[in-house]
Amino acid sequence: xxxxxxxxxxxxxxxxxxxxxxxxxxxxxxxxxxxxxxxxxxxxxxxxxxxxxxxxxxxxxxxxxxxxxxxxxxxxxxxxxxxxxxxxxxxxxxxxxxxxxxxxxxxxxxxxxxxxxxxxxxxxxxxxxxxxxxxxxxxxxxxxxxxxxxxxxxxxxxxxxxxxxxxxxxxxxxxxxxxxxxxxxxxxxxxxxxxxxxxxxxxxxxxxxxxxxxxxxxxxxxxxxxxxxxxxxxxxxxxxxxxxxxxxxxxxxxxxxxxxxxxxxxxxxxxxxxxxxxxxxxxxxxxxxxxxxxxxxxxxxxxxxxxxxxxxxxxxxxxxxxxxxxxxxxxxxxxxxxxxxxxxxxxxxxxxxxxxxxxxxxxxxxxxxxxxxxxxxxxxxxxxxxxxxxxxxxxxxxxxxx
Amino acid sequence: xxxxxxxxxxxxxxxxxxxxxxxxxxxxxxxxxxxxxxxxxxxxxxxxxxxxxxxxxxxxxxxxxxxxxxxxxxxxxxxxxxxxxxxxxxxxxxxxxxxxxxxxxxxxxxxxxxxxxxxxxxxxxxxxxxxxxxxxxxxxxxxxxxxxxxxxxxxxxxxxxxxxxxxxxxxxxxxxxxxxxxxxxxxxxxxxxxxxxxxxxxxxxxxxxxxxxxxxxxxxxxxxxxxxxxxxxxxxxxxxxxxxxxxxxxxxxxxxxxxxxxxxxxxxxxxxxxxxxxxxxxxxxxxxxxxxxxxxxxxxxxxxxxxxxxxxxxxxxxxxxxxxxxxxxxxx
Numbered sequence: 001x002x003x004x005x006x007x008x009x010x011x012x013x014x015x016x017x018x019x020x021x022x023x024x025x026x027x028x029x030x031x032x033x034x035x036x037x038x039x040x041x042x043x044x045x046x047x048x049x050x051x052x053x054x055x056x057x058x059x060x061x062x063x064x065x066x067x068x069x070x071x072x073x074x075x076x077x078x079x080x081x082x083x084x085x086x087x088x089x090x091x092x093x094x095x096x097x098x099x100x101x102x103x104x105x106x107x108x109x110x111x112x113x114x115x116x117x118x119x120x121x122x123x124x125x126x127x128x129x130x131x132x133x134x135x136x137x138x139x140x141x142x143x144x145x146x147x148x149x150x151x152x153x154x155x156x157x158x159x160x161x162x163x164x165x166x167x168x169x170x171x172x173x174x175x176x177x178x179x180x181x182x183x184x185x186x187x188x189x190x191x192x193x194x195x196x197x198x199x200x201x202x203x204x205x206x207x208x209x210x211x212x213x214x215x216x217x218x219x220x221x222x223x224x225x226x227x228x229x230x231x232x233x234x235x236x237x238x239x240x241x242x243x244x245x246x247x248x249x250x251x252x253x254x255x256x257x258x259x260x261x262x263x264x265x266x267x268x269x270x271x272x273x274x275x276x277x278x279x280x281x282x283x284x285x286x287x288x289x290x291x292x293x294x295x296x297x298x299x300x301x302x303x304x305x306x307x308x309x310x311x312x313x314x315x316x317x318x319x320x321x322x323x324x325x326x327x328x329x330x331x332x333x334x335x336x337x338x339x340x341x342x343x344x345x346x347x348x349x350x351x352x353x354x355x356x357x358x359x360x361x362x363x364x365x366x367x368x369x370x371x372x373x374x375x376x377x378x379x380x381x382x383x384x385x386x387x388x389x390x391x392x393x394x395x396x397x398x399x400x401x402x
Numbered sequence: 403x404x405x406x407x408x409x410x411x412x413x414x415x416x417x418x419x420x421x422x423x424x425x426x427x428x429x430x431x432x433x434x435x436x437x438x439x440x441x442x443x444x445x446x447x448x449x450x451x452x453x454x455x456x457x458x459x460x461x462x463x464x465x466x467x468x469x470x471x472x473x474x475x476x477x478x479x480x481x482x483x484x485x486x487x488x489x490x491x492x493x494x495x496x497x498x499x500x501x502x503x504x505x506x507x508x509x510x511x512x513x514x515x516x517x518x519x520x521x522x523x524x525x526x527x528x529x530x531x532x533x534x535x536x537x538x539x540x541x542x543x544x545x546x547x548x549x550x551x552x553x554x555x556x557x558x559x560x561x562x563x564x565x566x567x568x569x570x571x572x573x574x575x576x577x578x579x580x581x582x583x584x585x586x587x588x589x590x591x592x593x594x595x596x597x598x599x600x601x602x603x604x605x606x607x608x609x610x611x612x613x614x615x616x617x618x619x620x621x622x623x624x625x626x627x628x629x630x631x632x633x634x635x636x637x638x639x640x641x642x643x644x645x646x647x648x649x650x651x652x653x654x655x656x657x658x659x660x661x662x663x664x665x666x667x668x669x670x671x672x673x674x675x676x677x678x679x680x681x682x683x684x685x686x687x688x689x690x691x692x693x694x695x696x697x698x699x700x701x702x703x704x705x706x707x708x709x710x711x712x713x714x715x716x717x718x719x720x721x722x723x724x725x726x727x728x729x730x731x732x733x734x
Contacts, residue, residue: 131661131692149731156692156731157661 001033001055001065002042004317007193008035012060013067022050023073029313031067036185037281038310040317047073054145054163061162066145127154139164186279197341201256202377205336208389210396211359212352212367218399235326236297238349238369238392240402242324243269243288245391246345251380252373252388253321255342261379270320270340271300273307281307282323282340283316293402328352334370344376345385347392408591413561414584417447417523420565421485423594425455428483431569434461434470435487435523444489445525445584471497471522475505475574478520483569488524491540491578505574506549517572521565527580527618527668528712534704537712539668541578541617542675545646551575552645553599554617556583558590560643563597571599578645580618580668599644602652608638611726612656614679615666616642619717623666626722635730645675653679654686661692662729666717671699693729698722 001011015032018024029041030050051069055061128136128143132155136143143155146163150156197203215237223231246253247267254263269288273281285291285299306312322343327335328351335348350370357366371392375385395402411419424431433448439462442449452460463470467488474486488494494501501522508516528537545552551573555561561579568575605620606627615623620641627637640656642648657663663683667676680695701715 129661129692130689134689151693151728151731154693158692158731 001061001063001067002314002318003063004033004035004040004314005037005189005193007189008037008063008317010060010062011035011040013055013057014039015057016053016068018050018053018068020050020052024048024050024070032311033314035317036189037279038307038312038317041311041313042067043314044070046070049073052145052165054165056165059162062149065147065162069145127152129154129156132157132160135160141165183278186275190280193341194338197338201339201341201344203339203374204377204382204385205372205374206382206385206389207334207336207370207372208386208393209355209368209370210393211357212369212396215396215399216352216367230294230297232293232297234352235329235349236293236300237396237399237402238326238371239269239271239285239288239300239324240291240293240296241392241395242322242347243267243285243291244395244402245388246322246347247289248391249380249384249388251384252345252375254344254379255321256344256376256379257342261344264321266321268319268321270323270343271303272323272325273304276308281312282320282325283307283312284320286315286319322347324349328369334372336372337374339374339376344379345388346374348372348374408589410587411558411562411590412584413555413558413579413586414445414447416558416562416590417565417579418449418451420562421448421451422454424483424485424565424569425451425459427566428569430481430483431485432459432461432477432482433485433487434463434474436463436465436470436489438462438487443487445579445581447523447579447584448487467493467497468500471500472504474520474522475500475508475518478518478574479508479516484520485565485569486520486522488522490536490581491524491526491544492535492538494522494524494544495540501544501550501574501576502547506547509573510549518574519569519572520574521568521577522574523577523579525581526578527582528700528705528716529582529618531707531709531712532581533707537581537705539618539700541645542667542669542673542678544576545648545675545678547646549573550646551599552578554578554580554643554645556580556617556620556641556643557605558586558588559595560597562590563595564599567597567599575599578617582618582621586621600649602643602649603641604638604652604656605641606637606639608636608660610636610660610730611638611662611664612653612660613637613639613664613666613722613726614642614653614656615639616645616675617668619666619668622717622719623722626666626719626726629719629723630726633727633732635726635732637726642675642679648679648682650682650686653683657683657687658690661690662726663691664696664698664722664725664729666698666722668700668717670702671697672702674699696725696729698725 012034013031014034018030024044025047026045028044030044031042033040033042048070051071053068055067129150135157141160141163146155146159148155149159219232250263253267266287267289268284268286270282270284283303322345323340324347325335325337326349328349331351334350337346337348339346352367352369354365355368357364371389373385373389421433437444438448439452439460471486474484477484505518505520508518527539551571553564555564568577606624613623623639627639630637638656638660640653665676665679667674669675676697676699680697683695698717698721703715706712706715
């Protein structure tokens with residue numbers, strides 16, 4: 001179960017799009033998973049042949065649970081499908097009456113083991129509860145494929161059942177007051193992540209007012225040549241400027257993980273999208289710094305549409321290296337954002353408004369947007385943040401290069 | 403508000419009602435112990451009984467546990483049905499020779515010629531700032547002794563109902579009244595209350611973990627269960643009621659349903675009833691266990707006098723909650 005965002009702890013498999021024996025290539029969508037936020041298409045990251053599907057449809061499992069096994073490409077698919085979910089072993093006693101006992105072969109030493117036997121006193125023994133071991137036998141689950149969640153990492157019955165080839169139906173009342181309410185679950189997830197951000201991330205904030213006269217004039221000319229559907233929105237200029245500017249500012253583009261900053265080598269721009277009915281999601285526009293404005297526009301339209309019907313891809317959920325929030329669409333003048341951990345920066349754009357503006361000793365009325373930056377002071381300093389906002393401004397003064 | 407056919411009653415009053423009922427029902431029954439007469443009992447259980455039944459049947463004794471427990475054994479062997487009150491379980495150590503070497507063995511050593519139908523009531527447990535000579539929970543020591551039956555009423559119903567079957571039993575029966583329960587108040591049906599003295603009771607049904615407890619820690623276990631239930635973990639609470647012989651069947655059946663167990667015992671962990679129960683679960687339900695059996699016991703110190711230290715030494719609901727959450731793999 002991939003982590004589809006820092007706030008995700010569990011996911012439910014909604015659909016398997018492959019079956020054992022299917023050949024898959026990197027990037028193929030193999031399953032659809034429901035996080036608390038959305039239905040996400042899970043991509044595969046290796047070429048190969050699907051071995052076993054370990055988590056059945058409908059099962060909710062923690063992040064990190066093995067969902068399926070994949071065998072090296074070229075493996076015979078049919079064979080690779082591994083003995084179909086082993087039938088529960090029949091008790092030996094039941095077999096006894098069916099056939100007369102065969103004469104016992106003379107006792108022989110076991111053949112030499114092809115692999116070194118595991119020492120009895122393993123340094124890191126796999127801990128399995130007695131009940132889990134019994135359950136694994138009944139369900140035909142290989143304990144080697146199961147991750148433990150119990151005390152001291154022991155494998156418990158729930159872990160075994162999660163790894164079972166078929167869903168285990170056990171009559172059990174759901175915990176009181178635990179209604180599966182996605183709205184509430186999303187609120188909880190946002191609450192946890194934002195609280196973590198404000199608790200752990202030392203934010204600093206900068207803002208810059210940017211004259212949009214040239215950018216909007218250029219956009220007006222461009223749009224005259226476009227069909228109605230292809231027209232660009234001003235927000236695409238802002239996204240493009242932010243993406244291209246951050247490419248030059250690696251200390252703002254990446255992740256703070258385990259006490260250190262890791263710069264990302266590509267720019268995957270998270271786009272904050274508010275959902276109908278409440279909630280917020282910020283999937284990635286991959287390589288946004290290298291997209292043309294038309295491609296960006298198409299990408300944003302596609303993301304918004306899919307986010308709102310709840311169909312995003314796993315890479316879109318986990319990849320953003322920096323996020324942009326454009327609350328100007330809601331009419332606000334500026335936004336001081338909260339960073340999405342483990343990202344280290346969040347860019348905000350307010351509404352483009354006509355304002356009195358002094359330039360070259362003259363007072364005029366210009367369309368102005370306020371760009372803000374919330375950045376993680378562990379990863380960067382105000383000097384870098386200021387340079388980044390200035391770079392965005394410069395980009396917006398040369399819209400033809402966007 | 404009182405429900406029709408029931409009365410509001412305290413644990414202390416329920417015990418008194420049971421003694422009174424037994425005295426009225428059987429002329430062989432009498433009560434003796436330190437201060438049970440004129441003073442009304444160190445914990446007020448026998449208040450008013452001297453006036454009603456007179457000094458022959460409500461007998462104040464000298465300060466010698468060995469003497470008056472021994473007298474009780476003799477009276478029981480002679481055909482009476484004595485109820486002996488020992489002020490605290492700590493003080494019963496002075497009578498341990500009588501309890502162990504006489505009460506528990508005479509039936510066996512006489513080849514069944516003598517029964518010892520004696521009931522000894524004693525206060526146990528801490529939580530009242532009466533320090534280390536009045537506060538311990540030594541039920542586990544006495545539960546070691548074959549020939550005795552040990553009861554731990556933790557509810558009003560058991561406080562009211564356990565005495566009659568205890569007096570009817572031909573063997574010595576020890577009843578442990580936890581000092582923190584005397585003021586517990588609730589509703590109890592008017593008239594006779596009939597309970598058995600063989601079985602443990604499930605005080606709260608649940609599916610995720612079995613909390614095994616008895617006596618004064620039952621309220622702590624139930625409080626922990628409520629907190630856990632609010633967090634989506636559904637505990638079952640088993641009240642042992644009878645500490646010897648233990649009702650293994652009820653405990654094992656519960657663990658077979660929940661697959662996890664936490665034993666909550668106000669005794670010290672080492673060599674405790676909690677240890678015994680844990681071992682029995684391992685012996686009889688090993689393959690049902692989804693986690694090791696856990697125990698929450700008192701700190702292994704003489705019970706402290708200062709309130710904050712005493713409370714810190716006792717099994718408290720947050721510790722039970724934390725242990726359960728650890729067993730089910732939830733974040734603590």
